[in-house]
Amino acid sequence: MNSYDFGARVVIVTGGAQGIGYAIAERVVASGGTAVLWDIKSDVAEESAATLGRANWSAVDVVDEATVRAAVDAAVVAHGRIDGLVNAAGITGPVKPVTEYGPDEWEAVVRVNLTGTFNCCRLVVPVMKERNYGRIVNVSSVAGKEGNPNLAAYSAAKAGILGLTKSLGKELATTGIAVNAITPTTADTPILQGLTPEFIEYMRVRIPRERFVQVEEIAAMVAWLLSEENSFTTAATFDLSGGRTTY
Ligand SMILES: NC(=O)c1ccc[n+]([C@@H]2O[C@H](COP(=O)([O-])OP(=O)(O)OC[C@H]3O[C@@H](n4cnc5c(N)ncnc54)[C@H](O)[C@@H]3O)[C@@H](O)[C@H]2O)c1
Numbered sequence: 001m002n003s004y005d006f007g008a009r010v011v012i013v014t015g016g017a018q019g020i021g022y023a024i025a026e027r028v029v030a031s032g033g034t035a036v037l038w039d040i041k042s043d044v045a046e047e048s049a050a051t052l053g054r055a056n057w058s059a060v061d062v063v064d065e066a067t068v069r070a071a072v073d074a075a076v077v078a079h080g081r082i083d084g085l086v087n088a089a090g091i092t093g094p095v096k097p098v099t100e101y102g103p104d105e106w107e108a109v110v111r112v113n114l115t116g117t118f119n120c121c122r123l124v125v126p127v128m129k130e131r132n133y134g135r136i137v138n139v140s141s142v143a144g145k146e147g148n149p150n151l152a153a154y155s156a157a158k159a160g161i162l163g164l165t166k167s168l169g170k171e172l173a174t175t176g177i178a179v180n181a182i183t184p185t186t187a188d189t190p191i192l193q194g195l196t197p198e199f200i201e202y203m204r205v206r207i208p209r210e211r212f213v214q215v216e217e218i219a220a221m222v223a224w225l226l227s228e229e230n231s232f233t234t235a236a237t238f239d240l241s242g243g244r245t246t247y
Contacts, residue, residue, distance in 0.1 A: 004031040004229075007033070008069065008073070009033040009084060009226075010033065010082055011033055011085070011226060012036045012038055012075060013037055013069075013086045014085075014087050014116070015088035015139075016035065016037035017037055017039035017045055018190055019215065020088050021037070021088035023080025023085065023219040024086050024218070024223075025037060025052055025055060026223050027216075027222070028226065029052050029149075033084075035053065035055040035057075035242050036079075037049050037073075038058050038071050039057065040059070040062075049178040052112055055202075056162060058075070063116055080193060080228045081131060081133065084226045085121070085134070085136045086139065087120055089116055091113065092154050092195060093106075093151070095150045097149075106153045109154055112151055114164070117138050117161055118132060118182070121136060121164070124136075125172070125177065129175065132175055135226045137180055137222050138182075139180045140158045140162050140165075140183045142163055142183050142185045142241045142245055143156075143158050144157075144160075144238075145237075145245045148161075148203070149202075150198075151199070158183075162183075162237055163179055165180060165181040167235075170234075170235050178225070178231075178234040179235060180233060180237070182237070182238045183241060184240040185212065185244055186204060186207070186212045187212055188201065192199065207244030208244060209242030209243055212241050213241075221238055222238060
């Protein structure tokens with residue numbers, strides 16, 4: 001495992017109570033930094049923060065701007081700074097064709113994945129600007145590049161995250177703030193419980209590596225993106241598809 005010295009750095013991880021977000025928070029703490037878990041599952045977040053040690057948590061619904069704002073304020077009061085933001089909160093929504101998707105179902109998926117990422121970036125960036133330092137990593141998906149059948153809202157929201165990342169990265173390119181996205185393939189986390197076995201198999205057989213990505217492999221890439229060494233790359237998308245996507 002490569003070592004990073006995150007020292008006094010404070011990194012917010014949305015959706016950090018479990019799964020990919022938790023693995024990233026674990027890597028932040030292992031690198032000497034402090035992780036702040038923002039999650040709608042506050043009981044799980046509380047337990048995860050206690051397990052991590054150098055971590056705390058806030059009950060946040062990324063869709064609800066007021067809870068994001070309150071959590072930003074709490075992080076600033078507690079730590080005086082925010083150096084990193086990982087937007088990992090996400091839901092897949094139901095697996096079915098576009099013609100069977102209800103408008104409310106569509107909205108809910110887009111709101112959590114895309115608008116939630118926007119809400120957190122919008123309110124955290126001003127804090128990062130004060131110190132002219134920041135590393136933002138937005139968790140998109142291979143679905144955002146490829147488009148998965150029967151998962152259009154999720155695919156569209158994840159593609160939207162790539163557009164948001166490119167725009168915000170360019171807006172902040174002359175500052176010390178880097179904004180990048182990652183596009184993982186399937187990882188075995190609780191999010192898979194909302195998908196059908198057929199859909200998971202559809203994903204699996206398309207991975208040239210012939211296995212799912214491990215959450216630690218995702219965290220390894222994100223650790224570098226969050227590190228000071230990532231001093232140049234911004235507005236970019238980092239592939240974690242095991243060979244599925246070639247761009
Ligand atoms: N697991 C995969 O196969 C996979 C692949 C590509 C991308 N992703 C993305 O990675 C991210 C993390 O997913 P995961 O696999 O760890 O899933 P997960 O379900 O284990 O974790 C998602 C976390 O987000 C939280 N969350 C959901 N809605 C929220 C909201 N409105 N506000 C705050 N928190 C909320 C959940 O409580 C949960 O802790 C998601 O954005 C997901 O779309 C996952």
